[in-house]
Each structure stands twice: as structure tokens, then as C-alpha cells.
Amino acid sequence: MELLTGVDPRLLPDWVDPRLVVRISGHGDSLFAIVGNPHTFRGLLAINDLAMGQNMSVRPSQIREATGFAQGWLEGYLSGNEPSPPPNDALEELRWDRERALFHMYEREMPPSSQGRYVVDAIRSTDGIPEVEAYRAVASVFAELSVSHALWRHSGWLPVTADRASLPAIGMTTADDVAAAFRYVNPAYAIDGTIDTWQRSLRVINDHTGAGIAGLVEILIDLDTSGPSVDRLHIVVNVERPDQIAAADGTTSESLLEDVLRAIIVGVDPDVASVAHGAALYEGEPFSIEPPDESEDPTPPILPGSLTYVAARLQPDLEPIAALPFDRQPAGSGVLIRHRGGLTMTGETANELSRALNSRTSARR
Numbered sequence: 001m002e003l004l005t006g007v008d009p010r011l012l013p014d015w016v017d018p019r020l021v022v023r024i025s026g027h028g029d030s031l032f033a034i035v036g037n038p039h040t041f042r043g044l045l046a047i048n049d050l051a052m053g054q055n056m057s058v059r060p061s062q063i064r065e066a067t068g069f070a071q072g073w074l075e076g077y078l079s080g081n082e083p084s085p086p087p088n089d090a091l092e093e094l095r096w097d098r099e100r101a102l103f104h105m106y107e108r109e110m111p112p113s114s115q116g117r118y119v120v121d122a123i124r125s126t127d128g129i130p131e132v133e134a135y136r137a138v139a140s141v142f143a144e145l146s147v148s149h150a151l152w153r154h155s156g157w158l159p160v161t162a163d164r165a166s167l168p169a170i171g172m173t174t175a176d177d178v179a180a181a182f183r184y185v186n187p188a189y190a191i192d193g194t195i196d197t198w199q200r201s202l203r204v205i206n207d208h209t210g211a212g213i214a215g216l217v218e219i220l221i222d223l224d225t226s227g228p229s230v231d232r233l234h235i236v237v238n239v240e241r242p243d244q245i246a247a248a249d250g251t252t253s254e255s256l257l258e259d260v261l262r263a264i265i266v267g268v269d270p271d272v273a274s275v276a277h278g279a280a281l282y283e284g285e286p287f288s289i290e291p292p293d294e295s296e297d298p299t300p301p302i303l304p305g306s307l308t309y310v311a312a313r314l315q316p317d318l319e320p321i322a323a324l325p326f327d328r329q330p331a332g333s334g335v336l337i338r339h340r341g342g343l344t345m346t347g348e349t350a351n352e353l354s355r356a357l358n359s360r361t362s363a364r365r
Contacts, residue, residue, distance in 0.1 A: 118236025
């Protein structure tokens with residue numbers, strides 16, 4: 001039986017399989033026993049510190065020394081922990097293979113806001129606005145994009161539900177359309193119409209049309225409420241194949257994604273927004289900006305991207321960006337920070353931008 005150097009089965013607790021004794025990075029020659037699933041987050045592994053008798057959670061990649069038996073066990077464990085398929089046939093066909101590959105690469109499940117090949121993410125905090133104003137802001141994004149892009153112009157939008165319910169395609173270009181979409185997926189809201197008693201999330205994908213197959217664009221809308229008004233609006237646009245969508249308009253992926261971002265900047269007036277792809281999306285560190293008023297909360301964390309927007313009302317200190325490969329230009333009611341190298345940038349560059357934006361605002365220095 002293959003064992004690690006220094007492992008004596010006679011000295012192990014009865015419950016420990018000596019073949020599953022491993023060593024962990026950063027813990028020297030200390031021995032740990034694989035326990036199993038901690039039932040917290042996908043990809044995490046429960047191990048027991050045999051000297052201390054305490055359990056802890058690690059990623060499998062943190063194991064630096066293991067028997068061949070343990071390595072096979074870990075491969076099977078990760079396969080058994082793979083994320084479930086997206087709750088829609090079109091999304092499953094387009095991206096489930098990539099989601100599983102990323103899970104094995106990073107040993108964690110990508111959140112819904114990072115599941116597209118390209119992601120446009122935007123967050124707006126408010127002092128409390130009527131729900132119809134939030135619907136109107138969302139609808140204006142769809143309406144603006146339908147003017148210049150065929151996929152938005154010709155597509156109905158299919159609500160996506162966890163139980164894979166087959167729901168009809170709907171429009172999303174008016175406040176009434178958006179309210180109807182929320183009612184489709186939230187029966188309680190459809191019955192009583194009270195915003196503080198219903199699930200406040202909506203997920204839609206484009207329907208199949210001549211402009212593109214279903215699922216090329218997925219849009220997630222989350223409303224945070226503390227009563228009858230909306231305190232925060234979060235919108236994510238997951239774009240799977242921007243080149244195909246852009247080809248129908250005779251434009252480029254870069255132009256398409258920037259148009260989506262600008263439509264959100266104009267329609268939603270976010271505090272922060274970004275377009276992320278590749279390493280920036282999977283390896284980037286989120287940033288958060290402290291507002292000038294110390295009584296207000298920092299902006300919710302968001303990933304930086306090749307295009308990153310910050311509202312001027314936050315009075316961000318952008319001087320730390322001067323030495324980085326980014327240009328700045330006015331956009332909406334704020335500043336658009338553009339990566340000079342285009343849509344693709346390294347995780348290191350993304351994190352340099354994140355650290356720069358995490359600096360305290362100029363008003364509080």
C-alpha cells in the first residue's frame with residue numbers, strides 16, 4: 001500500500017484511511033487526512049489536521065503531496081462536484097462544457113454574473129426609487145439597443161426559471177414589459193403586486209430568430225428592496241458570441257459590447273460598471289469605491305474590465321491609474337476607463353486596476 005513518507009498507519013485514528021493522508025501547501029510536513037465534502041461551496045474539500053484534531057476547508061490544488069490513490073480520489077471528487085447544467089437547454093448547449101472546464105481549472109463554481117464568455121456588469125444604489133422607475137431604467141436599455149442591433153430589435157426574451165418552465169417570449173422595451181416579465185417568474189407578485197413580498201430576480205435570454213440562436217445573450221436583473229421601493233438595481237449582461245451578434249449589424253465585438261455598456265450607463269445611471277472577459281473575468285479581484293459621504297456604504301464589489309465605468313458622484317481618485325495601460329474619457333455622468341490593449345487583458349493587469357480603484361477617494365484623503 002502506497003503511503004506518504006512519515007505516515008505510520010498504527011498511529012492514525014481508526015477513521016482515517018492512510019492512503020488519504022496528505023500534505024498541504026504552507027503547512028510544512030504536517031499531516032492532514034481527507035475527510036470529504038464540507039457542504040459549503042463547490043470545489044472545497046474538508047481535511048483534518050491530525051496534530052490538532054481540527055477540520056478545515058481547502059481547494060484540492062492546495063494539496064502539495066498525495067498518494068496516487070488520493071490523487072484519483074480528488075479527481076473523482078471534483079467531477080462529482082461539477083456545477084449543475086444551466087436551467088435552460090440553449091444555455092446548456094452553449095456554455096455548460098466551458099463552465100465545467102472552468103470549475104476544474106479554478107476549483108470553484110462561477111457565479112451567474114461571471115458565466116458569459118463576455119460580461120457587462122453594472123450596479124446602481126439609490127435612496128429608494130419606485131419600482132416603476134427601476135422597470136423604466138431596465139426597459140430603456142433594451143429600447144436603446146433595439147435601435148442599432150438586430151438581435152435586440154428582433155428578439156423576444158424568454159424568462160429562465162430554476163424548474164425549466166416553458167414560458168412565452170416577451171418584449172422588454174417598456175416598463176410594463178419588464179413588470180410582466182417579473183410576474184411570469186414570481187407568482188406571488190403576480191397575485192398581490194407587492195414588491196416587498198416577492199423574489200426580486202429576473203433572468204431572460206434572447207429567443208431564436210434570424211438574428212441569432214437562442215441564448216447568445218442572457219440578462220440578469222436583481223432588485224434590492226427594503227419595502228415598497230428599490231434601493232439597488234443590479235444588471236448583468238452575459239454575452240456568449242459577440243462576433244456572431246455583431247456580424248448581423250456589420251460591426252465588431254468591441255463595438256457591440258461598448259454599445260451595451262453605454263446603453264446601461266445612459267439608462268440605468270450606475271455607480272460602477274464594467275465589461276470583463278477571459279483572465280480578468282476569472283482571476284480578477286473585485287473593487288469597491290468609498291463614497292465621499294462617510295455615512296454611506298462603499299459600492300458593492302464589482303470586477304474591473306477592459307472597459308470600466310465609475311460615476312463622478314463617487315468622486316473617485318483616479319490618479320493611481322495614470323501609470324497603468326488605461327485611458328480615461330467622459331461617459332454619461334462619469335468616467336470610462338479603457339484598456340489600451342482592447343478587450344483581452346491579463347489577470348495581473350485587471351488586479352492592478354482593481355487595487356488602484358480601491359484607493360480612498362480624493363475627497364477623503
